[in-house]
Amino acid sequence: MAQQHLDPTDPTAEVVTGDALAAYLRTQATEFLRALRLHRETGGAGGGAAARDRSSARENGAQESVDAAQALRRSARRVSGSLHTFRPLLDPDWSEEMRPELAWLSGTLGLEHAYEARLERLLLALHRLSGATAFPGQATSLDVAAGASITAVVASPTPERGNLTVGAAKAGALLERQLTLARTRAHSTALQALGSSRFHAVADKVAVLASEVPLTLTAPTTDLRPLAAAAEERLTAAITGLPLVTAGLPYNAEALVHGLSPDPSPHPQDGPWHQVRLLLRLHRYAREVLHAGNSPVDVRLLAAGQALNRHRDASEAAAAAAQAARTPRIAPATAYALGVLHADQRHEVEASRFVFQQAWQKQTVSAS
Amino acid sequence: MAQQHLDPTDPTAEVVTGDALAAYLRTQATEFLRALRLHRETGGAGGGAAARDRSSARENGAQESVDAAQALRRSARRVSGSLHTFRPLLDPDWSEEMRPELAWLSGTLGLEHAYEARLERLLLALHRLSGATAFPGQATSLDVAAGASITAVVASPTPERGNLTVGAAKAGALLERQLTLARTRAHSTALQALGSSRFHAVADKVAVLASEVPLTLTAPTTDLRPLAAAAEERLTAAITGLPLVTAGLPYNAEALVHGLSPDPSPHPQDGPWHQVRLLLRLHRYAREVLHAGNSPVDVRLLAAGQALNRHRDASEAAAAAAQAARTPRIAPATAYALGVLHADQRHEVEASRFVFQQAWQKQTVSAS
Numbered sequence: 001m002a003q004q005h006l007d008p009t010d011p012t013a014e015v016v017t018g019d020a021l022a023a024y025l026r027t028q029a030t031e032f033l034r035a036l037r038l039h040r041e042t043g044g045a046g047g048g049a050a051a052r053d054r055s056s057a058r059e060n061g062a063q064e065s066v067d068a069a070q071a072l073r074r075s076a077r078r079v080s081g082s083l084h085t086f087r088p089l090l091d092p093d094w095s096e097e098m099r100p101e102l103a104w105l106s107g108t109l110g111l112e113h114a115y116e117a118r119l120e121r122l123l124l125a126l127h128r129l130s131g132a133t134a135f136p137g138q139a140t141s142l143d144v145a146a147g148a149s150i151t152a153v154v155a156s157p158t159p160e161r162g163n164l165t166v167g168a169a170k171a172g173a174l175l176e177r178q179l180t181l182a183r184t185r186a187h188s189t190a191l192q193a194l195g196s197s198r199f200h201a202v203a204d205k206v207a208v209l210a211s212e213v214p215l216t217l218t219a220p221t222t223d224l225r226p227l228a229a230a231a232e233e234r235l236t237a238a239i240t241g242l243p244l245v246t247a248g249l250p251y252n253a254e255a256l257v258h259g260l261s262p263d264p265s266p267h268p269q270d271g272p273w274h275q276v277r278l279l280l281r282l283h284r285y286a287r288e289v290l291h292a293g294n295s296p297v298d299v300r301l302l303a304a305g306q307a308l309n310r311h312r313d314a315s316e317a318a319a320a321a322a323q324a325a326r327t328p329r330i331a332p333a334t335a336y337a338l339g340v341l342h343a344d345q346r347h348e349v350e351a352s353r354f355v356f357q358q359a360w361q362k363q364t365v366s367a368s
Numbered sequence: 369m370a371q372q373h374l375d376p377t378d379p380t381a382e383v384v385t386g387d388a389l390a391a392y393l394r395t396q397a398t399e400f401l402r403a404l405r406l407h408r409e410t411g412g413a414g415g416g417a418a419a420r421d422r423s424s425a426r427e428n429g430a431q432e433s434v435d436a437a438q439a440l441r442r443s444a445r446r447v448s449g450s451l452h453t454f455r456p457l458l459d460p461d462w463s464e465e466m467r468p469e470l471a472w473l474s475g476t477l478g479l480e481h482a483y484e485a486r487l488e489r490l491l492l493a494l495h496r497l498s499g500a501t502a503f504p505g506q507a508t509s510l511d512v513a514a515g516a517s518i519t520a521v522v523a524s525p526t527p528e529r530g531n532l533t534v535g536a537a538k539a540g541a542l543l544e545r546q547l548t549l550a551r552t553r554a555h556s557t558a559l560q561a562l563g564s565s566r567f568h569a570v571a572d573k574v575a576v577l578a579s580e581v582p583l584t585l586t587a588p589t590t591d592l593r594p595l596a597a598a599a600e601e602r603l604t605a606a607i608t609g610l611p612l613v614t615a616g617l618p619y620n621a622e623a624l625v626h627g628l629s630p631d632p633s634p635h636p637q638d639g640p641w642h643q644v645r646l647l648l649r650l651h652r653y654a655r656e657v658l659h660a661g662n663s664p665v666d667v668r669l670l671a672a673g674q675a676l677n678r679h680r681d682a683s684e685a686a687a688a689a690a691q692a693a694r695t696p697r698i699a700p701a702t703a704y705a706l707g708v709l710h711a712d713q714r715h716e717v718e719a720s721r722f723v724f725q726q727a728w729q730k731q732t733v734s735a736s
Contacts, residue, residue, distance in 0.1 A: 129626075131625055131626040250619065250719070251715065251718070256712060258497075259498075260497040260532070260536040260708055325704045330700050332703035333703065335700035336693045336703040336710075337707060338704060339707020339709075339710070340624075343711030343715070344711055351621075355619075
């Protein structure tokens with residue numbers, strides 16, 4: 001299967017065996033343990049505490065704690081992804097026990113950040129839609145992409161509010177209330193998870209993995225490339241199933257087609273794109289394994305992945321706006337602003353698909 | 369000025385004089401009188417009456433009456449536009465008296481159709497946003513563009529309503545109420561106008577124009593082309609002022625920038641585009657004069673004009689949705705649907721600008 005991809009200038013043209021997988025998993029396990037130690041040292045305060053207590057020392061600690069949680073997730077996703085892609089080379093019982101635990105951990109730790117980013121995205125959009133200037137200190141979307149904290153925005157919204165209509169201001173306040181509550185709950189859940197015996201069991205297993213990878217007997221001499229190629233093929237097949245022709249036509253108005261649908265799960269059309277996002281990530285991790293963690297940056301793969309992240313974020317933000325509009329007894333002006341906001345985020349969904357299509361098209365052309 | 373455009377294969381390369389202008393004005397005046405006669409024969413019932421009384425004979429008469437009113441406006445616009453572009457060749461007192469009267473007539477007669485088309489556009493959008501199928505008998509946008517009557521939709525909304533959320537259905541009913549009222553008023557105003565002494569004075573002048581065009585003494589031998597070229601230059605200059613670079617970037621999110629602005633006149637950004645639409649029309653009429661009414665179809669000019677019409681329609685539909693959302697005591701679900709609808713139409717505005725930019729770019733490239 002990998003034969004057809006052989007290219008003498010390609011480092012992966014040399015056989016890469018299960019030993020490389022073991023090295024990669026050991027590295028990721030070590031990163032996991034380092035992040036965990038950092039998280040414990042910084043007190044695991046997290047963003048929730050930062051929003052409540054803004055003293056500078058606590059804030060630094062909170063930021064480090066958030067970074068540590070992200071690093072934990074980063075390693076957990078890589079271990080989990082490699083277990084999936086290279087399953088035949090690993091002890092099946094161990095793999096099957098490990099993967100759901102890593103998924104649980106990654107999901108639990110990710111929620112707080114997701115709510116924070118969603119609120120930030122929606123508040124930025126409300127200001128953009130009001131023709132207001134960007135937040136001070138958050139002037140560019142680059143800042144936002146770099147993970148700038150929203151704490152300052154949440155804590156001092158007054159000056160910017162002046163530029164909003166009553167509806168936009170109320171919609172912002174409603175979203176802030178709902179998503180801050182969700183974030184605070186996610187923070188508590190994450191703290192509880194990190195103190196649970198379930199987590200300690202995972203951490204113990206990762207500690208073992210850092211020194212001893214449960215490869216099968218034949219794995220150390222088995223070529224990894226066919227399994228990596230299979231991961232890439234799953235990605236390619238899923239992309240073939242996407243409506244890329246439509247996505248490549250600007251302003252196809254597809255993403256908002258069910259914007260007012262009575263269907264309670266209004267956007268099943270997003271599912272295949274979310275799936276491709278996950279498969280793209282697995283493909284990226286498989287490349288990391290083959291290149292011993294030093295895979296050359298593939299700009300187009302990066303662009304495609306970023307477009308799919310934006311697609312996911314906008315899709316979830318649109319759903320949050322629609323959800324907020326179902327709050328009982330809100331003012332019509334608030335509901336109107338949430339409607340505009342919902343449509344705006346669905347438009348972002350459509351724009352992301354267009355960007356993905358463009359990025360992917362380039363890749364196919366240059367590869368042929 | 370026109371010297372630089374000389375091209376031996378171009379029919380306009382031959383001198384076209386004021387005589388051609390006189391012939392064009394006589395033709396348009398004759399068309400005006402024919403439409404007026406038809407309008408009187410069909411009783412001037414119009415769409416408003418058709419919505420109230422749907423007996424087949426009355427409906428045919430109403431449709432003919434609507435067609436006649438459109439033909440009246442068509443000629444009035446052409447006479448008015450030619451008076452403007454070729455002003456120096458015509459008796460100035462007569463021109464200055466005639467133009468505002470033609471503008472008044474065209475505006476008054478156009479309102480009823482505009483409200484009808486706006487309601488149709490908004491109801492179609494509500495159904496599209498609900499993932500519902502198109503109206504029976506109005507399956508394609510071609511039908512809509514061809515001016516299919518909305519009467520059937522307005523009179524029998526029940527089967528389609530089944531697919532709408534409560535909010536979308538209520539928003540549709542609210543828009544229907546408000547725009548039908550506006551249309552009925554416009555219909556009465558148009559009927560009153562057509563019976564007024566002011567109108568009879570215009571009609572008398574047009575009757576004179578059909579046989580006797582008040583050219584200046586030198587006009588019959590004056591070349592029309594420099595004046596036509598000046599009209600084209602005014603168009604080109606106005607287009608140069610448009611933000612075409614932004615418009616050419618798909619999903620630039622520019623049209624919704626003031627979607628929630630507290631500014632009561634929320635879309636000053638549309639103004640320059642509306643202005644280009646009018647200048648494009650004047651350019652088109654000037655071409656008709658030069659080619660004695662047989663100007664070859666310029667596909668790109670046509671595409672650019674259609675994009676600007678759609679831009680205007682979407683802009684006004686978006687404003688109507690925003691206006692409806694300000695109705696006191698509406699339900700939050702209604703307001704939410706109107707917010708989604710407003711944003712959807714602003715996306716149409718943005719999409720129209722993109723289409724215009726593409727059409728215009730092609731023209732520039734092929735002309736160079």
